[in-house]
Structures are given as C-alpha cells and as structure tokens.
Amino acid sequence: MDFVVQLTINSIIAGSIYTLMALGFNLTYGATKFFNLAHGVMATIAGYTVFYFSSQPLYISIPAGIFAAGLVGYVLDRTIYSPLRKRKASNMVLLVASLGVFTALESLIALKFSSQHQSLPEIFASVPTFNLFGGSFTAIHLLIVASAAVCALGLHALLKYTLFGKAINAVSDDEEVSKIVGINTNRLMGQVFFVGSAIAGVAGILVGFDTVIIPIMGMPLLLKGIIAAIIGGLGSLWGGVLGAFLLGFVENFGIWHISGEWKDVIAFGLLILFLIFRPQGILKKS
Amino acid sequence: MSLKTKNLEKHFDGVHAVDHLSIEIKPGVITGILGPNGSGKTTLINVISGIHPIDGGEIAIGSQTFSSIKRHEVPDFDITRTFQNVRVFEQMTVMDNLLVILSSRSVLTSLRQRATPKQLDRAQEVLKKVGLWEKRNSLASKLSYGQRKLLEVGRVLAMDKKINLFDEPFAGMFPEMVKRVSGILQNLKQCGKTIVLIEHNMQLIRELCDYVIVMDAGKLLAQGEPEKVLAQKNVIEAYLGE
Numbered sequence: 001m002d003f004v005v006q007l008t009i010n011s012i013i014a015g016s017i018y019t020l021m022a023l024g025f026n027l028t029y030g031a032t033k034f035f036n037l038a039h040g041v042m043a044t045i046a047g048y049t050v051f052y053f054s055s056q057p058l059y060i061s062i063p064a065g066i067f068a069a070g071l072v073g074y075v076l077d078r079t080i081y082s083p084l085r086k087r088k089a090s091n092m093v094l095l096v097a098s099l100g101v102f103t104a105l106e107s108l109i110a111l112k113f114s115s116q117h118q119s120l121p122e123i124f125a126s127v128p129t130f131n132l133f134g135g136s137f138t139a140i141h142l143l144i145v146a147s148a149a150v151c152a153l154g155l156h157a158l159l160k161y162t163l164f165g166k167a168i169n170a171v172s173d174d175e176e177v178s179k180i181v182g183i184n185t186n187r188l189m190g191q192v193f194f195v196g197s198a199i200a201g202v203a204g205i206l207v208g209f210d211t212v213i214i215p216i217m218g219m220p221l222l223l224k225g226i227i228a229a230i231i232g233g234l235g236s237l238w239g240g241v242l243g244a245f246l247l248g249f250v251e252n253f254g255i256w257h258i259s260g261e262w263k264d265v266i267a268f269g270l271l272i273l274f275l276i277f278r279p280q281g282i283l284k285k286s
Numbered sequence: 287m288s289l290k291t292k293n294l295e296k297h298f299d300g301v302h303a304v305d306h307l308s309i310e311i312k313p314g315v316i317t318g319i320l321g322p323n324g325s326g327k328t329t330l331i332n333v334i335s336g337i338h339p340i341d342g343g344e345i346a347i348g349s350q351t352f353s354s355i356k357r358h359e360v361p362d363f364d365i366t367r368t369f370q371n372v373r374v375f376e377q378m379t380v381m382d383n384l385l386v387i388l389s390s391r392s393v394l395t396s397l398r399q400r401a402t403p404k405q406l407d408r409a410q411e412v413l414k415k416v417g418l419w420e421k422r423n424s425l426a427s428k429l430s431y432g433q434r435k436l437l438e439v440g441r442v443l444a445m446d447k448k449i450n451l452f453d454e455p456f457a458g459m460f461p462e463m464v465k466r467v468s469g470i471l472q473n474l475k476q477c478g479k480t481i482v483l484i485e486h487n488m489q490l491i492r493e494l495c496d497y498v499i500v501m502d503a504g505k506l507l508a509q510g511e512p513e514k515v516l517a518q519k520n521v522i523e524a525y526l527g528e
C-alpha cells in the first residue's frame with residue numbers, strides 16, 4: 001500500500017516536470033508549427049545559469065536562470081528560425097536547424113562547465129522530508145508541483161485574457177491571415193519563444209535542485225516533454241498537461257514489478273501506441 | 287487611392303492564373319471583377335494581398351509601384367480583404383476577432399486584460415454594423431457560414447483601409463445579410479474607398495458596381511460600365527462556355 005502511495009507521489013512529480021517541458025513546447029509549436037528540439041537545451045541553460053551564479057542569493061540566481069533561458073530562446077528565433085522562415089524553409093529544415101542548435105549549445109555548456117554533473121546550491125536545507133500516507137516527498141518536490149500548476153495556470157491566463165495571448169492564438173490559428181490583418185507575427189514569435197523557453201528553464205532549474213545538473217540533461221527532458229505534448233494533442237496547453245501526467249503515471253506504475261531502466265521503454269511504448277491509435281492526442285485541437 | 291496592375295503574371299505549374307493583366311481600379315467606385323470559374327479572380331487578389339508572390343509585372347498602389355508585396359506589408363499599403371473560403375480566427379470569440387486587430391501591438395500594453403474603451407467602442411460599432419453584436423461572445427467556429435462571412439466584412443471595417451478587396455462576400459448569405467453587406471459596400475464607396483468586388487451574381491453586379499472588369503483564363507476580356515459589358519457578346523460566350 002505504501003508503495004502505491006509512493007508511486008503516486010513519484011508520478012505526480014514526474015508529471016509536473018513533464019508538464020513544464022510540454023507547456024513551452026506546445027506554445028512554440030502552436031505558433032510556429034515546427035518541432036523545436038532546441039527547447040530541451042533551454043532547461044540546461046537555466047540550470048547552468050543558476051550554477052554560474054551560485055555565489056549569489058537564490059532570489060537573484062533563479063530569476064537569472066529563467067531569464068537566460070527565455071533570452072536564448074528569443075535570440076535563437078531572431079537569428080536563426082525567423083530568417084529561415086522568411087526564406088520559406090520547410091518545417092523539416094527548421095527541425096534539423098534546431099537539432100543543430102541543441103547539440104551546439106549543449107557542447108558549449110560542456111566546454112565551459114565540463115561534462116561532469118554539478119550540484120546547485122542547497123535550496124530547502126532546513127526543511128525535512130514530508131510524509132503522507134506512508135509515502136515521502138521533499139520540499140523541492142512540492143515546489144515542482146506548485147511551479148507546474150502556476151506555470152500552467154499563468155500561461156492559460158496569458159493566452160486567454162490578454163491581448164498578447166489573443167494575438168498568439170491568432171497566429172497559431174492562421175499565420176497568413178494574421179500577417180494580412182497587421183499582427184506583427186515576427187515580433188510575436190520572438191516573444192513566444194521567450195515565454196516558452198523561460199518555462200523550460202523553470203523545469204531545468206527544478207530538476208537541478210532535485211538532483212544534479214549535467215550538460216546532457218536537456219535531451220531526456222525534451223523527449224518527455226514532446227511525448228507528453230504528442231499524446232496530449234500537439235499545440236494544446238491542457239492536452240500537454242494531461243499527456244504529461246498520463247506519461248508520469250504510466251511510467252512510474254509501469255515499473256512496479258520491474259527494474260527502473262524500463263521507464264523509457266514504457267514511455268516510448270506509450271508514444272507509439274498513441275501514434276498508431278490516436279495520433280491526434282487526447283485533446284484534439286483541430 | 288487607385289490600384290493598378292501592369293502586365294501582372296502569376297502561374298502555377300504551367301497554369302497562367304493571371305496572364306499579363308493590366309487593369310486600373312479607381313477610388314470612390316465599386317469595381318466588380320467577374321469571369322467564369324478558374325478565370326483567376328481570386329488569384330489576382332491573392333497576388334495583390336501578398337498571399338502569392340508576383341511572377342511578373344507590377345502592382346501600383348497610389349503613386350508607388352511594386353514588383354513584390356509581402357504579406358505583412360499589406361496593411362501598410364492600405365490594403366485589406368476578405369477570403370472566398372472564409373478565414374476568421376475560429377478559436378476566438380467574435381469580439382476577440384476584432385480586438386486582436388484593433389489593439390495596439392506593443393508587448394506591455396497588450397499584456398493588459400482589457401482593450402481600451404476606444405477599441406471596445408470601435409469593435410461594438412463594427413459588430414452592430416455587420417449585425418453580429420448579439421453574437422459577440424460566441425466562438426467564431428460556432429457561427430454559421432454566412433455569419434463568419436459577416437465577421438470577415440467586420441474585420442475589413444475594423445482595419446479601415448483605403449483599398450478593400452471582397453472575394454465573393456455574398457456567397458452563402460441569407461437575403462437580409464446580402465442587403466446589409468450591400469449597404470456596407472455602398473457606404474465604403476461614399477467614403478471614397480477603393481473597392482473591388484468579385485461576384486458571380488449578375489443582378490448584384492448591376493446593382494452595386496459602377497465599373498466591371500471581366501477576366502477569362504487570367505486575361506482581361508472586357509471592361510466598362512456593367513450594362514454595356516454584360517451585354518457584350520464575348521462576355522456572354524465566356525460565361526456560357528463554362
């Protein structure tokens with residue numbers, strides 16, 4: 001019984017991290033319609049920015065990390081994706097370019113900080129582990145779940161209630177018409193990349209606090225985020241959240257009687273099942 | 287503001303959708319463009335509004351001449367349009383479809399939840415004109431086809447540009463909607479706007495247009511006053527030969 005509680009807690013934590021990755025991925029996918037693989041390295045950048053500012057208090061280093069991820073996302077759009085889009089590059093070309101960006105940035109981080117893992121400063125040093133119905137979790141885990149909730153609700157509010165969000169919806173819906181009616185789609189894309197990348201940054205920092213940071217941390221985060229986005233329904237905010245938690249639960253309960261190494265097999269198995277039987281995802285966004 | 291094309295060309299893999307077309311569209315009148323299906327009417331305004339790049343020739347807007355028009359430049363060139371197969375923002379409410387155009391686009395001001403009172407007033411005025419005020423909070427995807435067409439007309443009004451291109455705005459509308467939109471077109475005309483109306487219904491053409499341009503296979507077939515042009519033998523043949 002305790003085991004079930006613990007698995008449930010683990011699933012929720014994993015689902016929250018995947019939510020954070022899927023939110024930003026879906027946001028940029030919705031607006032640009034291409035698979036931005038560099039999204040994964042935004043998490044790494046944020047984690048390493050916090051590490052770089054280790055000597056500073058956390059209320060400086062954490063916002064700096066989130067901002068750095070957002071800024072890199074913005075700059076990538078301005079300098080690479082936007083010029084490619086102007087030249088009518090296909091989404092496949094953009095995907096390959098983003099893979100290149102991912103690899104290059106990951107290597108740069110490894111060059112600067114070594115490819116070994118590092119620890120971020122202690123965040124909740126004095127807070128003990130919580131116990132709930134026989135399962136346990138830490139304050140960081142609580143922060144992960146809270147951050148996912150805040151980011152999902154915040155993004156929802158941004159999209160639904162602000163004119164900025166309305167413009168993003170318009171561009172996601174019909175970019176051609178958006179341009180013709182005078183929405184500055186290019187500038188908007190840059191801002192979308194900022195927001196999406198910043199949310200990925202939040203995920204990277206939290207993972208760093210929970211475990212360690214390592215230059216190759218971006219890929220597993222990216223892949224889980226993408227799986228969550230696909231099984232939830234590409235481009236759909238709440239679909240991504242649903243997909244993330246479904247993935248978290250299936251992954252954690254799937255390894256109940258077997259070794260943890262099977263997690264990824266289960267995750268990709270789930271993805272393949274969806275691609276075959278429900279390629280449009282749980283919440284279809286037509 | 288006048289709109290001219292000079293030897294304008296657009297082809298799709300050997301199909302000359304617009305073939306060395308030179309026409310002039312004057313402000314303050316409604317210019318009808320007609321021609322059989324596939325004669326290149328929609329392609330013409332797609333080229334003018336930057337949807338398709340120009341393959342040859344030029345477009346003159348006012349006193350300036352262009353050999354390429356990009357989509358995002360279209361509003362700056364004082365051009366707005368509707369689409370033959372309606373293209374509104376389906377996942378947004380009727381109101382938001384207009385506010386997203388009316389609102390200023392700077393990040394900080396656009397983070398506000400509400401549009402300014404002026405923008406809201408303007409949206410209300412436009413929605414009342416096109417008869418969609420009651421529907422302001424419905425998602426555009428929930429509207430009937432005719433209502434979505436009305437919303438597109440509303441978008442044209444909200445944009446308030448000098449050159450207004452309408453691609454079969456009446457198709458799929460009920461008679462009272464047709465009346466409403468006819469009135470709107472005549473109103474725009476009185477304001478001195480440049481208006482292009484692509485339309486198949488000859489009665490509406492006669493009623494609304496001051497001048498007509500007939501296209502056939504991408505070329506100019508005839509132009510002039512509606513009564514005269516519609517009586518021309520080659521025009522009648524082009525339509526019968528469809």
Ligand SMILES: Nc1ncnc2c1ncn2[C@@H]1O[C@H](COP(=O)(O)OP(=O)(O)OP(=O)(O)O)[C@@H](O)[C@H]1O
Nearest residue numbers: 298301303321322323324325326327328329330370
């Ligand atoms: N995007 C496109 N790709 C390929 N061919 C096209 C495209 N758009 C138009 N065409 C072709 O160009 C020609 C002109 O089409 P267009 O839609 O401009 O005609 P139209 O006069 O608007 O006809 P209708 O009265 O049916 O709306 C047709 O042969 C059409 O098949």
Ligand SMILES: [Mg+2]
Nearest residue numbers: 327328329370
């Ligand atoms: Mg047409």
